[in-house]
Amino acid sequence: MRVVVSIGGSVLAPDLDARRVEGHAAVIERLAREGVELGAVVGGGGVARDYINAARDLGANEVQLDQIGIDVTRINARLLIAALGPKVDPKVAHDYEEAGDSIRRGDISVMGGVMPGQTTDAVAAALAEYVDADLLVYATSADGVFDADPNVDDSAQRYEELSASDLVDVIAPMSRDAGASAPVDLLAAKLIERSGMRTIVLDGTDPERIERAVMRGEHSGTDIIPDGTDDEPSYWAQR
Ligand SMILES: Nc1ncnc2c1ncn2[C@@H]1O[C@H](COP(=O)(O)OP(=O)(O)O)[C@@H](O)[C@H]1O
Numbered sequence: 001m002r003v004v005v006s007i008g009g010s011v012l013a014p015d016l017d018a019r020r021v022e023g024h025a026a027v028i029e030r031l032a033r034e035g036v037e038l039g040a041v042v043g044g045g046g047v048a049r050d051y052i053n054a055a056r057d058l059g060a061n062e063v064q065l066d067q068i069g070i071d072v073t074r075i076n077a078r079l080l081i082a083a084l085g086p087k088v089d090p091k092v093a094h095d096y097e098e099a100g101d102s103i104r105r106g107d108i109s110v111m112g113g114v115m116p117g118q119t120t121d122a123v124a125a126a127l128a129e130y131v132d133a134d135l136l137v138y139a140t141s142a143d144g145v146f147d148a149d150p151n152v153d154d155s156a157q158r159y160e161e162l163s164a165s166d167l168v169d170v171i172a173p174m175s176r177d178a179g180a181s182a183p184v185d186l187l188a189a190k191l192i193e194r195s196g197m198r199t200i201v202l203d204g205t206d207p208e209r210i211e212r213a214v215m216r217g218e219h220s221g222t223d224i225i226p227d228g229t230d231d232e233p234s235y236w237a238q239r
């Protein structure tokens with residue numbers, strides 16, 4: 001089974017904590033030992049937003065801010081690589097070909113950002129399509145996709161399931177400024193729709209939730225169902 005996991009910066013590095021990174025690395029290594037071929041994409045987190053906000057104050061434009069964010073995501077990628085054992089490619093993959101070559105060699109590949117105008121959500125969706133992944137998992141700081149920001153609106157309702165095209169409609173109105181928060185970005189939603197990629201959005205604060213979702217299909221987040229299919233997800237590692 002081949003899986004791409006997007007570990008949001010708000011989950012991996014809201015602040016710098018080696019034990020938190022270690023916890024995610026331990027789950028990734030356990031999945032690899034179970035024979036799951038893995039690509040991990042990590043976000044920028046709190047440090048990226050601090051740098052982006054400071055640079056915005058200095059008058060940087062959104063592309064320059066995105067470039068700063070990309071650099072921070074790649075530092076976080078190095079942090080995760082440092083916590084992973086010998087099966088990880090020690091080089092942060094800067095494009096999908098590099099990541100795909102690592103995964104096809106049987107290594108774990110870790111990416112950060114790739115280009116301005118998007119977030120690591122889009123990187124994970126593009127990588128999943130590029131390597132024909134069976135499953136794409138977004139480990140973020142909300143337990144799925146809601147009809148409003150659950151950390152702002154107490155009445156926000158979680159979608160248990162969303163079709164890929166409905167996901168695009170939910171995400172479309174959200175901000176695309178550098179450093180903006182959303183469960184997935186708009187480009188990611190469009191790539192998921194185009195590729196028909198089975199996708200889960202879940203709260204990855206506890207990395208073992210990622211493991212349960214991949215190995216047994218158990219999660220309390222949102223299943224993104226490819227348009228035109230309504231069959232029960234059948235991509236779990238243990239089926
Ligand atoms: N409709 C929504 N559904 C879920 N989360 C949302 C929604 N709108 C905004 N959010 C916010 O997006 C946050 C996740 O985005 P972000 O901070 O970029 O996380 P990540 O680090 O995973 O990229 C959630 O914690 C939540 O506060």
Ligand SMILES: O=c1ccn([C@@H]2O[C@H](COP(=O)(O)OP(=O)(O)O)[C@@H](O)[C@H]2O)c(=O)[nH]1
Pocket residue numbers: 007008009010042043044045046048065066067068069070073112113114115116117118119120121123177178179180181
């Ligand atoms: O391919 C990418 C990935 C990231 N970013 C920039 O880096 C920031 C941090 O990345 P991300 O939002 O994915 O981090 P997270 O939300 O997971 O902390 C983004 O907001 C963008 O400004 C970008 O421009 N291109």
